Every structure is written in C-alpha cells, then in structure tokens.
Amino acid sequence: MITKKQVEAFGSIETPFYFYDMDLLRQTLDVYKAQIDKYGYNAHYALKANANDRIIETIRNYGLGADCVSGNEVKLAVRSGFDPQKIVYAGVGKSDKEIRAALRAGIFSFNCESVPEIQIINDLATGMGKKARISIRVNPDIDAHTHKYISTGLKENKFGISPWGFQDVAELLAQCAHIEFLGLHFHVGSQITELPVFALLCRRVEELQRWFIEHGIPIRNLNLGGGLGIDYQDPNGDPVAHFAEYFDIIHKNLVVRPGQKVHFEPGRAIVGQCGHLISRVLYVKVGKEKKFAILDAGMNDLIRPALYQAWHDIENLSSTGRKLRYDVVGPVCESSDCWGQKRLISQCRRGDLFAIHSAGAYGQVMAMKYNQRDLAKAVYSDDLK
Numbered sequence: 001m002i003t004k005k006q007v008e009a010f011g012s013i014e015t016p017f018y019f020y021d022m023d024l025l026r027q028t029l030d031v032y033k034a035q036i037d038k039y040g041y042n043a044h045y046a047l048k049a050n051a052n053d054r055i056i057e058t059i060r061n062y063g064l065g066a067d068c069v070s071g072n073e074v075k076l077a078v079r080s081g082f083d084p085q086k087i088v089y090a091g092v093g094k095s096d097k098e099i100r101a102a103l104r105a106g107i108f109s110f111n112c113e114s115v116p117e118i119q120i121i122n123d124l125a126t127g128m129g130k131k132a133r134i135s136i137r138v139n140p141d142i143d144a145h146t147h148k149y150i151s152t153g154l155k156e157n158k159f160g161i162s163p164w165g166f167q168d169v170a171e172l173l174a175q176c177a178h179i180e181f182l183g184l185h186f187h188v189g190s191q192i193t194e195l196p197v198f199a200l201l202c203r204r205v206e207e208l209q210r211w212f213i214e215h216g217i218p219i220r221n222l223n224l225g226g227g228l229g230i231d232y233q234d235p236n237g238d239p240v241a242h243f244a245e246y247f248d249i250i251h252k253n254l255v256v257r258p259g260q261k262v263h264f265e266p267g268r269a270i271v272g273q274c275g276h277l278i279s280r281v282l283y284v285k286v287g288k289e290k291k292f293a294i295l296d297a298g299m300n301d302l303i304r305p306a307l308y309q310a311w312h313d314i315e316n317l318s319s320t321g322r323k324l325r326y327d328v329v330g331p332v333c334e335s336s337d338c339w340g341q342k343r344l345i346s347q348c349r350r351g352d353l354f355a356i357h358s359a360g361a362y363g364q365v366m367a368m369k370y371n372q373r374d375l376a377k378a379v380y381s382d383d384l385k
C-alpha cells in the first residue's frame, strides 16, 4: 500500500518511475525465510525477475542464493556477493563462453536442458581440468494452467529433458568423467495460482526420480523451481504471496529421501508486489463512448500487458473521488500499449499520479527504449523517509 506521505514525495519526482516498497520486500522475505527454515529447504532467487542492485542486496542478506539464466546473470550474482556455492544456472542455450565463465566461478549447479548440453559441459570442463556439477531439468509434462507464453512444463517444450531422454542421459553420464551429477530440476511455469498444480508436480517428481534411482543413479538434490503466483487483482489487500500454503502442499506431497536436499527458485513471488510503476496523466481524452486516460508510462517501461496480456491493477493516487470507467493507455505508437480497458478509476485530471501495481517482477528488467524513450528510474521507499 502506497502511503499518503509517499504520494506527497512523488510530487517532485519526474515520471514515469519504478517505486520499490522496501518494507514490503523485507516483510515478504521474512515470511519466505521462515517457511524455508521451517522445512530445511534451500532457496535461490531468480535474478531475471528483478536485478536491481538494492533489491538483490536485500535478498542476498536474507541468505538466499541466486538462480541465473545467462552468463551475465551469473557474473552479476558473483559480483553482487552471492556465494558461488548457492548459484544455479539454467537456460536452454548456454554458450561455450558462458559455460566456461560459470565453471571458472565455481557455481553450485548447471541445470542442463538437453542431452547435447551435458556433453558440451563435460568437454569444456575436461579442457579446463575442472569438474562440473550438474542437474538435469526435467520436463514433467504438467499443465500449469497459466498463460501459454509462461507455461514451460508441457511435453515437446523447448525447456528441459523429457522422460524418453532419460536413457540417453544415463548412458552419457556413465561416460562423462568431468561431470558430477546432483539430481533433478523442475520449473513448470510462472504465475501459478492454482496450488494443486504443485501437488501434481510433487507426484510427478517422485515418479521421475524413481527411474533414476532404479537405474542406480542416486538423486541428491531436488530443485522444484519457481512459479508461485501473486495476486494481481488485489495487490493492496493481498500483498504477500501465499508461501505457507505453498510449502505446506510441497511438504505434504513431496517424497524426500534421506540425505536429499530440496531447492526452490522463487522470482515473482519475492519481488512482484513491492514494485509499482508510477506515472502521470498527460491527457484525458473524452470520446463518444469512451474516456481515455493517457499516461506518460508506456509498454516500453512495463511490457507485461502487451506481451502476455497481463492484467495490472491501476490506481489514481491523487484522487479518491467518484469512480468512472477509463481506457488507460500509454504514449507508445502501438495499439497494444494499453494498460487496461474500461477500468473503474477515481475521476482523473491532467497531472494526477497513477500507480500500476504489482510491477516488481518482469517489469524494469524488461524495459526498453522503443520510440527512443528514456528508461524509467528506480525510487526506493527507504530513501523517502
């Protein structure tokens, strides 16, 4: 919830900008950490959700590791002080250069997404006289009931290795002297709000890990990835992801064998609600049937609505007056640069401050300069006190 005092402070800041509620981030991490510790689980924050220095630093201070999906993310994680022993690295297209750099950094695990990738990692590690720790990302063929662009666990997906590839993996592992096999990794999609999906995942994990154990390949680690969703509909009323319910479902459904370690890679659930895109109304355009509120923030600042048809709550911070229906749009020359249609919003005027809520994850990191627009800056609540 953005306070009156914060709105006052926004008055002198150039819009659009990202506002990060660091108290909410810490509150979210408090809840998350308590859950992780309760069950003895390990967590790696998915850097791709938000890679701002101050956000990363706060998360690292809670003892989380880093989940990376590119060589530069691995570099950033190391530079930001994450313990390399807590860095995991996924991605379907790791280049030789990226693999070598990660080997040099001594990361905890490569999460391998194809059979040929395992071979290349072994070859490169051999050349460097190192041993690579790997897990394989398994495609469990689960429908996460989320948007098709962020669903990753269905069969014949570019992500992960499907069960029919297990035999090849086993044969290859037997030949790879420079690979240390840790276990299995899963990540079935993002913004998953139907929690039974995770119970289904746990049951699939058990079926799949049994194959390896029966073939004499021990599974020391199970990494269940990220994907827990947040409440985009009610960010003010429901600001912290439902971690207790999530981990309760995992704990009740996942079969953990003696000595096995369980890992997670939350992204959105940690940072999604602490970020807001703050914008000003430039014009109110009144048509025959519609009223448009034209903002100075556009799809280049936050691309989720245009890219995934994502829904973000929009609030007029400057008024609590009568609510009217507006189509809220941005300034970019694309029809998809639209924040929402027929939204009920307190009657607005030029200069009113709008908050587009739940913008902390996959917001600023995806920003671009399309139309030669400036990149929105970050403002942190800690600096406004």
Ligand SMILES: *Cc1c(COP(=O)(O)O)cnc(C)c1O
Pocket (backbone or CB within 6 Å): 046, 048, 049, 067, 069, 090, 091, 187, 189, 190, 191, 225, 226, 227, 228, 265, 266, 267, 268, 269, 361
């Ligand atoms: C993106 C990603 C995550 C984080 O996903 P969220 O939905 O933001 O929790 C975790 N693991 C991998 C491999 C990813 O690609």
